[in-house]
Amino acid sequence: MRPEARLVRHWLIVGLASLVFLPGAPASDLPWMEQGCRNLIHRVFMPNAPAADPTEFVRVPMADGTGLATDVYLPEGQGPWPAILLRSTYGRIFEMVNFLNKGYREAGYACVIQDLRGMGASEGEPNVFYADGWRPGLSDGADTVAWMRAQPWCNGKVGTFGTSALGITQMLLAPATRDLAAQAIHRAYASGYHDGMYQGGVFRKNDAEGWLTAMFQRHLIPFYKAQPTYGPIWMHYDAVAKAADITAPAVFYGGWFDIFQQGIIDGFTSRERNGGDGARGQNYLVMHWTPHISRMPMDYHPKAKNGMAVEVNQLERAFYACHLKGDCGVLKGLPKVQYYVMGDDTTPDAPGNEWRTAETWPPFTPVITPYYLHADGVLSAAPPGTDAAPLEFLFDPNNPYPTQGGPNLTPNVPHGPQDQRKYGQRKDLLQFATAPLPGPVEVAGRVSVRLYVSSDAPDTDFTGKLLDIYPDGDGRELNILDGIHRVKYRKRFEQPEPPLTGLDQVVALEIDLWSTSIVFNKGHRIGLHISSSNYPRFEVNPNTGADFPEAGKPMRVARNRVHCDGAHPSALILPVRPEKE
Numbered sequence: 128m129r130p131e132a133r134l135v136r137h138w139l140i141v142g143l144a145s146l147v148f149l150p151g152a153p154a155s156d157l158p159w160m161e162q163g164c165r166n167l168i169h170r171v172f173m174p175n176a177p178a179a180d181p182t183e184f185v186r187v188p189m190a191d192g193t194g195l196a197t198d199v200y201l202p203e204g205q206g207p208w209p210a211i212l213l214r215s216t217y218g219r220i221f222e223m224v225n226f227l228n229k230g231y232r233e234a235g236y237a238c239v240i241q242d243l244r245g246m247g248a249s250e251g252e253p254n255v256f257y258a259d260g261w262r263p264g265l266s267d268g269a270d271t272v273a274w275m276r277a278q279p280w281c282n283g284k285v286g287t288f289g290t291s292a293l294g295i296t297q298m299l300l301a302p303a304t305r306d307l308a309a310q311a312i313h314r315a316y317a318s319g320y321h322d323g324m325y326q327g328g329v330f331r332k333n334d335a336e337g338w339l340t341a342m343f344q345r346h347l348i349p350f351y352k353a354q355p356t357y358g359p360i361w362m363h364y365d366a367v368a369k370a371a372d373i374t375a376p377a378v379f380y381g382g383w384f385d386i387f388q389q390g391i392i393d394g395f396t397s398r399e400r401n402g403g404d405g406a407r408g409q410n411y412l413v414m415h416w417t418p419h420i421s422r423m424p425m426d427y428h429p430k431a432k433n434g435m436a437v438e439v440n441q442l443e444r445a446f447y448a449c450h451l452k453g454d455c456g457v458l459k460g461l462p463k464v465q466y467y468v469m470g471d472d473t474t475p476d477a478p479g480n481e482w483r484t485a486e487t488w489p490p491f492t493p494v495i496t497p498y499y500l501h502a503d504g505v506l507s508a509a510p511p512g513t514d515a516a517p518l519e520f521l522f523d524p525n526n527p528y529p530t531q532g533g534p535n536l537t538p539n540v541p542h543g544p545q546d547q548r549k550y551g552q553r554k555d556l557l558q559f560a561t562a563p564l565p566g567p568v569e570v571a572g573r574v575s576v577r578l579y580v581s582s583d584a585p586d587t588d589f590t591g592k593l594l595d596i597y598p599d600g601d602g603r604e605l606n607i608l609d610g611i612h613r614v615k616y617r618k619r620f621e622q623p624e625p626p627l628t629g630l631d632q633v634v635a636l637e638i639d640l641w642s643t644s645i646v647f648n649k650g651h652r653i654g655l656h657i658s659s660s661n662y663p664r665f666e667v668n669p670n671t672g673a674d675f676p677e678a679g680k681p682m683r684v685a686r687n688r689v690h691c692d693g694a695h696p697s698a699l700i701l702p703v704r705p706e707k708e
Contacts, residue, residue, distance in 0.1 A: 186250070187241070189258075189270045196248035197271070200227065200238040201280055209284035209308075209451035210237040210275050214268060214300075216255060216292040216342060218247045226288070229440065236451070237280050241271060243296065246342075253344050255292070256319070260299035260363050261372075268300030276306055284308045284451045288443075291315060291387075291419065295323075298394060301377070301406075302369035309450035310377035311443045314419055316390035317397065319364025320357045320620070323390070327639060328355070328616035329588060330675070332666040333530070334386055337537035355674045357620040370397040376409035378446050380439055382417040383469065383607075384543045386534040389641040396488060411446065412488055413439055414466040414644065418543040419536050426532075427544035427605055428472045430480045437465050437482055464488050468569075471648035473601060478567045479646035489572035490644075493702030497577075498561065498653065500691040506559045506655055506699060513693035520555045520658075522587060524667040524682040527660035528555055532606045535664060547594060547604040547656065557657040557689060559699075560596055568647045572702035574608055576638040576655065579695030584670040584685035585626035586615045590661050591638040593699070594654030595647055604654055608640035611665050615672075626672050633690055655699045659687055 182201040186194030198219050202208055211231050215222045219240045232238045244267055245253030258265040275281050286309040287297045294315025301310065316323040324335050330352060339347050354360045362368065377398060381391030395412040402410075415437070416429055442461060449455035462484035470479020483490065498506040502515040532545030551558065576591035593608040615623035617636050627634070647653050660667050666675060669682040676682055691697045 181240075187271055187274050189244070189251075189267050190264055193244060193251040193267075194249070195241050195244060195251075195267060195271065197239060197241040198223070199280075200232050200240070202232050202235050202237065206237070206280040207282040208235055208237045208280060209286070209447075210239055210281045211286045211288050211447070211451075212239045212241070212271060212275060213287070213289050213293060214241045214243055214259070214271065214296045215289070216243055216246055216296075218242065222293075225290075229288075231288075231447075234444070236286075236447070239271075239275060243267070253342075254347065254350075255339075255342060255344055256295060256299060256364065259296045261303040261369070262363055266303045268296060269304040269306075272300070272304050272306050286310060286447055286451050289313065294387075295319075297377075298366040298390075299364065301375055301398075302366060302372040305374045305403075307375035309447055310375050311380070311446065312377050312391070312394060313380040314382065314385050314387055314391065315394070316387045317366045317394035318361075318368075318390065320354075320361040321365075321389075322387055322393065323364065324351050325355070325357075325620075326665070327588075327610055327612035328620055329611045329613050329668070330355070330666040331664065333540060333663040334536040337539070352675060356616075356622055367393050367397040370401040370406075371403055373398055374403045374405040376402075376406050376446075376450065378411045378413070378439075378443050380413045380415075382415040382419070383467070383643055384416070384418040384534050386419045386536050388534060389639075392488060392642055399487075410463070411442060411461070412464045412466070413437055413442065414464075416467045416469055418534065420542075422538060422542065425543040426546045426603055427469070429467070429469065430472070437467075462486065464490060466490065466571075466644050468571075469607070469643070469645040471597075471646075471651065473597075474648060477646075477648045478569070479648075489642075489702060491571065491704055493570075493572050494705050496701050496703045497696075497698035498655075498701060500559050500655070500657075500689065500697040500699070502691055504557075504559050506561045506653060510696055511691045511693060515692040517581070517688040517690045517692075518557050519686060519688045520557060522555055522659035522668075522670065522685045522687050524660065524669055524676065524684075526555075527662035527667045528553060528590070528658040530661055530664040533609045533661070533664060540663065544605045544607070547592070547606055548602070551604070553658075555658055555660070559655040559657070560594075560652045561654075563598065563650050563652055564647055566649050568653065568701075569645070569704040570647070570701050571644040571704065573642050574640040574702065575700045576610070576640065576657075576698070577700060578636045578638065578657070578697045579633050579690040580614065580636050581630045581633045581688045581690065582614065582627055582670075582685050583630050584683060584687075585672040586613065586623075586668060587627075587670050587685045587687055588613050588659050588665075588668040589636055589638060589687070589689075590656075590658045590665075591640055591699075592656040592658075592661075593640055593643070594656065595645065596652040596654045598650045607645055608643050609661060609664075610638045610640040611661060612636050612638045613668065630686065630688060633695060653699075653701075657689055659685065
């Protein structure tokens with residue numbers, strides 16, 4: 128199916144499921160509505176497959192008595208069988224297509240598909256993910272796993288599967304039970320604060336508000352916006368902090384331009400290194416180059432023969448066979464880490480543009496290399512001079528720097544790698560670049576920007592964007608990574624620092640750009656853009672000290688400075704492959 132068709136299908140089914148399913152309806156009200164939709168979806172998306180009606184429909188009772196709508200699909204023959212659970216925000220009949228097309232039922236697994244609390248045909252109040260983790264008395268995923276293991280058709284081995292929101296339910300389930308045997312987690316956050324709703328202390332406005340609106344849960348937007356600091360609420364959405372309680376290994380699958388890119392990597396590394404018995408050292412990671420939902424156009428084009436080379440389904444089948452059926456020989460020889468290395472997409476035989484394997488992440492011990500910012504716009508390994516003047520721009524939150532590519536979900540803004548020259552003439556942008564590279568530079572791992580900044584506003588934001596700048600004749604300036612950091616959270620996210628006192632107060636700021644794998648080719652330049660907004664990807668800072676713009680309250684223009692002198696060596700920090708590697 129073409130990417131455009133997948134996108135249309137995705138939102139069509141979300142809307143259809145929300146209109147058709149009646150939360151809290153008794154089971155007797157469901158069959159005629161669901162069967163019509165099930166038949167329609169089956170004809171459109173599974174035209175050559177046999178009818179796929181569930182073996183049984185159950186309202187599985189949670190600890191507080193709430194019944195969650197659940198379909199059970201059993202294999203032919205005599206059980207009991209190992210079981211795979213999928214818990215969905217998008218409706219069970221939609222997931223029937225995705226799940227059953229994987230062929231797990233035919234492979235001898237009982238397949239269980241469930242609507243989350245308050246969604247689809249399940250009872251309860253809609254508050255997505257709130258009851259899916261380890262809150263006392265609200266652990267719907269763990270309750271469902273316990274129910275499955277008690278059924279006569281289940282042999283006690285339970286795995287989970289799912290993408291995006293369905294991957295998040297898995298992340299939150301893992302620390303809540305020791306009864307899981309395996310997971311396959313696609314494109315999901317590991318921390319609801321750090322790689323979910325906030326990044327660098329700034330609300331991820333466009334994706335958060337767009338997705339919650341599509342889920343008919345706009346009432347949660349004020350709830351999330353009321354939690355701008357990392358506190359007790361967010362601890363119940365943080366699987367990284369609970370890694371030691373996780374006993375199930377997982378296959379993690381993400382993409383370099385995915386909205387939850389760092390969450391997938393952190394989920395893997397935290398479980399691989401710090402997980403409990405059974406999980407630690409038993410996990411797999413696959414990192415593609417792609418965005419969350421691939422829709423064209425994008426300005427980077429990976430080599431076709433390499434772009435889709437890794438077969439994730441094969442890895443997951445082997446993983447389930449090992450952990451759910453005890454056949455671990457099928458994993459022999461499969462690498463722990465498979466990752467796509469991006470690179471020059473036009474020069475024949477350019478380095479990169481290929482899949483590689485490793486046994487850990489990052490795949491090599493990098494040389495942490497600073498590229499210093501200079502007042503003349505140069506990025507170089509040479510530290511700046513002692514008397515360099517700061518660079519200054521005006522940040523007007525009423526005219527923010529526009530989003531142009533990056534890890535974006537909804538179709539109202541460009542996503543993925545895009546040419547940044549479109550807005551290159553704006554005056555609220557600082558641009559830096561190296562000289563043309565004398566040879567390839569390979570980068571793999573976490574990237575950051577260390578800035579020394581000041582402002583005449585009590586609080587403001589600074590953004591960073593890593594670019595691959597192509598040689599003259601092409602000239603594209605492709606965004607590879609981006610990030611943002613709110614100045615008030617410069618030391619920690621648990622509480623803000625005091626307001627800034629003026630342009631003479633210089634503070635250090637670390638902008639996390641997340642991770643990548645790319646070879647900057649010979650003749651290319653490594654670029655860095657600095658601004659104070661990336662809107663609507665991130666909410667604007669009103670520059671008044673308030674957390675959010677407020678209706679009827681003014682926002683102010685901030686005079687922002689980036690210092691790049693010997694005492695304040697602002698720098699792009701890259702994890703570079705050693706020359707002898």
